[in-house]
Amino acid sequence: MLKVEEQQPVEFSAALIEKFDEIISRYPQGKHKSALLPMLHETQAELGWLSTSAMDKVAAHLDILPIEVYEVASFYSMYFLRPQGKYVLEVCRTGPCCLVGAEKIMNHIEQSLGVKEGEVTPDGLFSWRGVECLAACGYGPVLQIGPEYTFYENLDAQKVDELIQDLRKK
Amino acid sequence: MARKLLLEHINVPGIHTLDVYRQKGGYRAVEKALKTLSPDEVVEEVKKSGLRGRGGAGFPTGMKWSFLAKPEGVARYLVCNADESEPGTFKDRYLMTHIPHALIEGMIVASFALGANTSYIYVRGEMMPQIRILERAIAEAKNAGFLGKNILGSGYDLELYVQPGGGAYICGEETALLESLEGKRGNPRIKPPFPAIAGLYGCPTVVNNVESIAAVVPIINDGGDEYAKVGIGRSTGTKLISASGNLVRPGVYEIELGLPVEEFIYSDEYCGGIANGKRLKATVAGGSSVPVLPANLTLKLANGEPRLMSYESLSEGGFATGTMMGSGGFIAFDEDQCIVRNTWNFARFYHHESCGQCSPCREGTGWMEKVLHRLEYGHGKMSDIDLLVDVSKKIEGNTICPLGDAAAWPVASAIRHFRDEFEWHVKEPVKSLDTNYGLANYAEPIAKAEVTTGN
Numbered sequence: 001m002l003k004v005e006e007q008q009p010v011e012f013s014a015a016l017i018e019k020f021d022e023i024i025s026r027y028p029q030g031k032h033k034s035a036l037l038p039m040l041h042e043t044q045a046e047l048g049w050l051s052t053s054a055m056d057k058v059a060a061h062l063d064i065l066p067i068e069v070y071e072v073a074s075f076y077s078m079y080f081l082r083p084q085g086k087y088v089l090e091v092c093r094t095g096p097c098c099l100v101g102a103e104k105i106m107n108h109i110e111q112s113l114g115v116k117e118g119e120v121t122p123d124g125l126f127s128w129r130g131v132e133c134l135a136a137c138g139y140g141p142v143l144q145i146g147p148e149y150t151f152y153e154n155l156d157a158q159k160v161d162e163l164i165q166d167l168r169k170k
Numbered sequence: 171m172a173r174k175l176l177l178e179h180i181n182v183p184g185i186h187t188l189d190v191y192r193q194k195g196g197y198r199a200v201e202k203a204l205k206t207l208s209p210d211e212v213v214e215e216v217k218k219s220g221l222r223g224r225g226g227a228g229f230p231t232g233m234k235w236s237f238l239a240k241p242e243g244v245a246r247y248l249v250c251n252a253d254e255s256e257p258g259t260f261k262d263r264y265l266m267t268h269i270p271h272a273l274i275e276g277m278i279v280a281s282f283a284l285g286a287n288t289s290y291i292y293v294r295g296e297m298m299p300q301i302r303i304l305e306r307a308i309a310e311a312k313n314a315g316f317l318g319k320n321i322l323g324s325g326y327d328l329e330l331y332v333q334p335g336g337g338a339y340i341c342g343e344e345t346a347l348l349e350s351l352e353g354k355r356g357n358p359r360i361k362p363p364f365p366a367i368a369g370l371y372g373c374p375t376v377v378n379n380v381e382s383i384a385a386v387v388p389i390i391n392d393g394g395d396e397y398a399k400v401g402i403g404r405s406t407g408t409k410l411i412s413a414s415g416n417l418v419r420p421g422v423y424e425i426e427l428g429l430p431v432e433e434f435i436y437s438d439e440y441c442g443g444i445a446n447g448k449r450l451k452a453t454v455a456g457g458s459s460v461p462v463l464p465a466n467l468t469l470k471l472a473n474g475e476p477r478l479m480s481y482e483s484l485s486e487g488g489f490a491t492g493t494m495m496g497s498g499g500f501i502a503f504d505e506d507q508c509i510v511r512n513t514w515n516f517a518r519f520y521h522h523e524s525c526g527q528c529s530p531c532r533e534g535t536g537w538m539e540k541v542l543h544r545l546e547y548g549h550g551k552m553s554d555i556d557l558l559v560d561v562s563k564k565i566e567g568n569t570i571c572p573l574g575d576a577a578a579w580p581v582a583s584a585i586r587h588f589r590d591e592f593e594w595h596v597k598e599p600v601k602s603l604d605t606n607y608g609l610a611n612y613a614e615p616i617a618k619a620e621v622t623t624g625n
Contacts, residue, residue: 034351034352037334040336075356075525078295078337094519095458095519096258096415099415099416132522133256133339133519135260137414137415139260140414149298150299151299
């Protein structure tokens, strides 16, 4: 069963539609399905996550079946199929970052935010999760925050605290 | 200082802009190739250079190019693989962040050589800042007439686009990358047909790593023969090494192939030794999927000669006593690191990243993760160790793409070299939760690294 929020109709901004068309123009005639991944990124950047309604609208825009969008959105780890906090702190949890303390950083975030991995804080501002290698192994521990995927490197507890405070003030 | 071919100007302020890049000799290779060379002559220079694919497999780039089918009236594509996701590897990010025009210049020359009029750079989605950097650089290059119609009056047309991925390690495999670029799930294709015959949209396609494409620039500028003079034996040229883990100075270094591993780890020109005055326990020399080696075998071959940073020397001794160059993701473990825990961590990674297409990989990676988890958390049995070896052997070689092998090798090699530590986790389930096995406890103790470099 889909939750109610997943069936809420969504509206795409004119800017987003314009961006869609620019993306589609990058591929040869008839190969517009290639635009799917970048379009889903743009959609998620605007809406925060990909609801079924949002994915259906993307499918309609590309004139492909909704299942072709769902199967892609569920395959790739960057697409959120559930609502998230406004800021999603994604901490690299793979080997090289763990050698330099990534697990401590994740524990610290869990304590600071008071929510478990994948959960959203009551004020709707934050969620966090461990993700696999972010290709920044020499600057670990690292975390990223979408939709611009800004990187925060060489983290320690103090830097994480400052980051969370800064985001709260925004 | 060692010779730098890719990162020579990396510290020049503003080198990410077209103007500064050109002041430092940028886009000479485009002018030379398009104005004075034929596409086949460019391919010939790359063949002469001996350049080997920098993404991990080490296949000769020029040869890969020469396999490209050229049927009349069918489009050809060049796709750059910038889906850098192999744990321990972050060189392509570095190159794209600081000197994006090196990649774009290489893309233009390579596309010209292959006769591609539309080329894509597939960048992993998490590298959104790098995608913006590349898009800006492409716009600059286009304004300056290096992209678009009739480039430099040569009659050659090229459009270059950046494609974001969606966060899937498997898309670094070239056929999965092409599936993803077509807007599908990243399931690797069965080969043959190889992309050189039927790749993107069923058309002949070459997929090359970022560093391989950037290396085409010095090859064309100086000539393939000059490039081949750098390096050692069949490992020609320079290589970007991403160094991470417990090092004094982790980061990206351009080395001449053939540099002794010991010098790379301990010299102040490179990593500056092991952090916090600790001793080296083990290394993973080429990204997480290559076999882990204990310190003694990292620094020296089985016969006692120094091991070098080259394709041949790193794989000397096969998997019994050697490893692989891979993508150049060099991870160092100090004496306080637990091999069992790290092996579990890598196994979890491969389980998470398996696309699920082939049963041995989909199921086997999950089993390995589970068994390693119970060994790490004090619930392991002695028979688990051989079970892991058995599972890894049944994955290896039995899958469509090399992710299965990549998942199997770290587990098999960790048990091969550190079996004592796995057994200790079974015998001392409680103690192993918060204590390190140590270097000296092995049946054949891992020697303390003796540093002989002058630095």
